[in-house]
Structure formats: C-alpha cells, structure tokens
Amino acid sequence: MHNRIVEFQSLIDENLFKYFQSHRKELSLIFESMGYSVRNGGKRVRPLLTLLFCDACGGNAQKAVPMAEAVEFIHTYSLIHDDLPCMDDDDYRRGKPSNHKVYGEATAVLAGDGLLTAAFELIAAGCAEGLYSADVAIKAVSALSQRAGCNGMIGGQILDIQNENNPNADFNRLKLTDNLKTGALIDAACVLGCIAAGADEAKLSAASEFAYKIGLAFQIKDDILDVTSTLEKLGKLTGSDANNDKSTYVTLLGVEECQRLVEKLTDEAVSSLKSFENNEALVEFAEYLAHREN
16 A cells, blocks of 8 residues: 555544544443444545545645544444435444444434534534634535535435335436435545645546546445455445345446446546646555455
C-alpha cells in the first residue's frame, strides 16, 4: 500500500472513536451501540478518500479529519438502518452480528439517528477548533447534506427498496439507484477533501467525476462478490440479491462482463485524476477497490 494510504488509515483510526469516549453514564447504551458499528469498520473507503483528495489538492489532511469522520458516521448510520428487518433484513455486517441483533431494533434506529446527527456536529466542532473557516464548514455541511439526503443516498435507498421483487429492472434503473445510493456519499467524501483544501471548481468537478465512476464500479464489484464470495470472506451472507429476486448487474450482464465494466470504470476514474499533481495514492486505491475480495 502507498505510504499515504497507510498514514491516513492510522490518522482515521486515531481520531474516529474519540466521540464515544465522553458522555453521561446514563447514556452509555446509545454510545455503545453507535460505537459498536463504527468500530466494526471495513476498509474506511470514504474517510480515506476525503483525506487523499485533501492531500492531492495540496491541503493539510489533518485539518480534514472531522469531515472524514463525518462521512464515515453517515455511512455507518446507513448500514445500521439497511440491516434492519424492515430494510434489507441482514443478520451480519462485516462478519459480526448486525447492530439490531445485538442491541434490538429500537436502539439500532436511534444509533443510526445519533450517528447522522453527530456527523454535522463534528464538522461544526472542527470549525470551532480553528481547523478551517466558517465558510469552509458551511460548504462542507451543504455538500454532505445534499449528497446524503433524498436527492442522494436516501433517494437511492428508496429506489433500491422498489427494486426488490423486481427482476426486470434494467441497467439504467440500476445505475440511477447506485449513483444515488453509493455514488453520492462517495462523491461527498471526495468533494469534502477538496473543500477542506480550498480547491477550485475544476478540481471539485474532477473529484465528482472520479467519485461516480469509482462508486458505480464499487457497486458492480459488490454484485459480483454477492455471487462469487463466501460469508467468511465477505463478512455477510451472500446470495441476498437472488433471495430478494432483485435485478443486479450480474443477472443482466454476467460475472465476466461485470468485471470488464469494473475495469473500464476504474480506468475512466483514474483518467479524471490528471489535474491532481499528487495523485499516486488515489490511483493505487482505485485499483485496489477494483480487485478487492470483500
């Protein structure tokens, strides 16, 4: 792994759990539940992208840490809610019982709500600590809320629910769903890194292009792994899409064509990084995501 990726992974791990360390003892249950899912982290794709883009724009990645944490908190809240019986009804997440299997459905809902709210608290706190200006904080809150809301991630989630028991959803329907459900929050991660570094509109636009290409590739790779991987490797039950009678990229295109599309989208994403002088770590990370096994 590129040394920047290793460095930023450590920076994320050093800071990500501080939020859960100070609270009234009477509230320990909700903080424990929130921390359970955050600690059960995966590859930290989104916070890494925030720090990598800040660095690629010539910014100080340490100043972007609250924004990186904020994106990860929102991502984690979405997973807690996704796993609920009323949504995807998954008992496992990253090899461990889902939040609601440990703490119950009501606490899981509140843990998700708590992480969503805490995300914006973190961005505001970074401004109060002098890491960036109020103007930068406002831009960050605007970018994140738009992409996490009904015109972004939540919009994609409602389309995904409508796609269940619909084996006839076509490629364009799946692409729209995933551009919103997955791509929008990855876009937020990339754009926030640029905002933290004070990047210009051209770099913001290039970061968004990268995000949506890599986000679609990420989701197609997920569909591949859902039929080719195992619980031990993937950390959750496989075959869930088939069980829900959902159209997927694999059912439409087949595994081999899907992998070719992942490669094509990754190449296009990497091409969008040409305007970033310090892009080596981003290129390596994009290639890693295309060839991951979980």
